[in-house]
Amino acid sequence: MPPDIRVHGLVKHYVVPERGAGLRASLRSVWRRRRRLVRAVDGISFEVAPGEIVGFLGPNGAGKTTSLKVLSGLLHPTHGRVDVLGFTPWDRRADFLARITLIMGQRQQLFWDLPAGDSFQVNKAVFGIDDAVFRRTVGLLTELLELDGLLTKPVRQLSLGERMKVELAAGLLHGPRVLFLDEPTIGLDVTMQQRIRAFVARYNAETGATVLLTSHYMADVKALAQRVIVIDRGRLLYDGALHGLAERYAPHKTITVHLEQPVDPAELRGLGEIVSQEGAQVTVRTRKDEAPAVTGQLLARLPVADLSVEDPPLEEVIEQVFRGNRT
Amino acid sequence: MTFRLGLAGPLAMLRAEMADMLQYRVVVFLYALWGFIHPIVYMAVWSAVAGEGDVGGLRQSDFTAYYLTFMIVSHLTVAIEIYTFGPMIQYGRLSPHLLRPMHPVWVAAARNLSYKAVAVLLLIPIWTALFLVLRPEFGATPASIALFMLSLAGAVLLSFLAGTGFALLAFWTTRSGSSWEIWMGLTFLLGGQVAPVELLPGVMGQLAAALPMRYTLGFPIEVLLNRLPPGEVALGLALQAGWVAAAAVIVALVWRAGIRHYEAVGA
Known part of the structure; x- marks a missing residue:
């Protein structure tokens, strides 16, 4: 079945007038209008x-x-x-x-x-x-x-x-x-x-x-x-x-563990970045390739009652995509 | 670009616009009432100038008949598109109408007609009272009434097309109203507003006869009041038809160019 929507090389540019604030800029724009090309959609x-x-x-x-x-x-x-x-x-x-x-x-x-x-x-x-x-x-x-x-x-x-x-x-x-x-x-x-x-x-x-x-x-x-x-x-x-x-843009995973009882923060050392520790719940952020090893260490070293490994929230991933595009 | 033919859509739009306009009946009435003030002033001034005699062959009773007819004709031929259709384009409110299989000019037409229909219902009692008090001599005949209806239809159409044409400038400029003021100024001078066209001297009279403004306002009044010989009525109707055709072509061309230019600003 052919696609319902086909878009190929779509470009939409606008030309918008532009001027600075204040009376001087306003007067100048009477004689010489500055315009800027806005590439709203660029291919x-x-x-x-x-x-x-x-x-x-x-x-x-x-x-x-x-x-x-x-x-x-x-x-x-x-x-x-x-x-x-x-x-x-x-x-x-x-x-x-x-x-x-x-x-x-x-x-x-x-x-x-x-x-x-x-x-x-x-x-x-x-x-x-x-x-x-x-x-x-x-x-x-x-x-x-x-x-x-x-x-x-x-x-x-x-x-x-x-x-x-x-x-x-x-x-x-x-x-x-x-x-x-x-x-x-x-x-x-x-x-x-x-x-x-x-x-x-x-x-x-x-x-x-x-x-x-x-x-x-x-x-x-x-x-x-x-x-x-x-x-x-x-x-x-x-x-x-x-x-x-x-998978492509988030370089790390978030591991959340529920412990049987709270532990001393010192015991969490070396287990990646501790995002939060509230009572018996600990959230750890780790590089994606290190996630299996960190999970293993968590299970071995701590009294884990429950554990989940997740990708970061979508909002964070999207932000990462945009940040990557702008740097 | 193609749109569905048929009048079901435009008629439904007209019904909805009428219902909408009725919500604003007081404002509509006040706008329309303001349109009655001008001709009363012109009538008073020209009647005073004429006194017991005449001005260019027009007596007091002629001016009374002229401006009483003017009240109705100017209301029915007023173009409001610069205040309705123009802002729709400028502020992006045209978009929902562009997504329907009906040309958006029908929306402007429905708004135009509903304004006139609602306001005229409110104006008729006032006009009737003025008629009874002033007792004008119209000198109209069945033939002049029939020709008046024809020329009035042409005037309504021409003024709507002119208003729409100027409103379409909103595709390019946020100040389309300024250019409309030029048209309004010319209508004031040459359209039979400040004075009946037959009183305009020399070149002004010739200009008035050739330009479109007279055919949006003064011409139907002159036809109704039997102020024109048959040959001039025929010529006037032909010129009016020519201006309507020219305006329709211009509006179509400006629309085609403008819609390509319809851009992001609030759209």
């Missing part, structure tokens, strides 16, 4: 297979959102080829728009002063959704996202989490095959984040939709994506399995 290539969920990671300003905007047809690229479901996105063919959605956590498509149901009706008409299909879809989305009572309240009176759920539903009414989700859980509490995650996973499982997801919450990525694409400063740093990220 990235990747493919996404049908039904795949891919986490698109990077720090602020890495080029994630710009990439999603090009992929959904909002922006024209500077260079490069993009093919989504066989369409060139920025041609914005009706058949293309009917098969994709872009949901941005900080942007909204709903009428602010009207109940969301009115915006749903607009989408129904614009996308030409059949009455029966519309009723069934709204019913399903209401059940999955717990929208009961939310569609009749003016959008401005919904909480942030409620609004995000309704936005998500509005973006899915037409049954898109490709979902571009840009920070879909931003600003939401933990419960709401989990609910949105569970919904995206179920939508993907039931419809086979392809999902490209950006998020600053690693929990989103861990819960949903088997594969991640990491970009920074518009360049692709990593494209592969989520677990492979730690």
Whole structure:
């Protein structure tokens, strides 16, 4: 089966005006405007297979959102080829728009002063959704996202989490095959984040939709994506399995041991870097290649009740990736 | 770029925009009421100038009829796109509309029509009261009313296209409103606003007849009040149609260029 998304050598550069602070700089800019070239996306290539969920990671300003905007047809690229479901996105063919959605956590498509149901009706008409299909879809989305009572309240009176759920539903009414989700859980509490995650996973499982997801919450990525694409400063740093990220970029492992009773800190000497020792729990960080030996020593020297060896948290690994890219 | 044809989407958008506009009915009414103040001032000034006689063949009752019609025509032909569509582009609110298979200009059109429809409901009682107090002599005939409707439709379309064209400059500049002020200034002078076009002297009158501003405002009023001989009505309608076609082409070209330029700023 051909990939749903093909990106080859995508480049998006912006020219932005620039000036220093103060009146003098302001006056100078009247005569001579300084401009700066921003390389938002600088030659990235990747493919996404049908039904795949891919986490698109990077720090602020890495080029994630710009990439999603090009992929959904909002922006024209500077260079490069993009093919989504066989369409060139920025041609914005009706058949293309009917098969994709872009949901941005900080942007909204709903009428602010009207109940969301009115915006749903607009989408129904614009996308030409059949009455029966519309009723069934709204019913399903209401059940999955717990929208009961939310569609009749003016959008401005919904909480942030409620609004995000309704936005998500509005973006899915037409049954898109490709979902571009840009920070879909931003600003939401933990419960709401989990609910949105569970919904995206179920939508993907039931419809086979392809999902490209950006998020600053690693929990989103861990819960949903088997594969991640990491970009920074518009360049692709990593494209592969989520677990492979730690293997490649994290040089150490974290070993946590629960002891039968607390021990003197002196007894831990030579067992790697002691990250913490709280009562009977000790956390040790050690180089990856030394982890088996350190584990053996821990088991031999200490009264271990329980032991776990883990990769460092994903946040730490990602930070390591970016730090490596910038030094 | 292709978008689905059919009016179901635009009509649904119009219904939603109407509902949205009704939420702001008081503000809408105040904006529209302000549009009634100008013609009352012009009417008072020209009536005073005319006195018991006339100015260029126009008597007090002619000015009354002209500016009473002006109130309705100017409301129906006002272009609000610079304040609605322009900021959508500038602040990135265009994006959700670009993701739907319907041209975003329909959103601007729906907002335009809903503003006028909501406000006109509120303005009709005021206009009727003015009509009853001032008792103008319209001199309209069934033929002039029919031609008025035609020229009014052309004026609504032309002003919408002009407003949209200027609003599209927001793809390049954050101050598209400044260029719109030039258009508004020319409309004030040459569009039949500060004075009926037939009173404009020499070159100004010729300019007014040739430029598009008159065909967004003064021309339908002149047609309704039977101020033009049949030949000039026909020529005016042809010129208006020509300007509508030219404006449509310009808007399409500017859109095509602008959308390539739509960039990150908040989009």
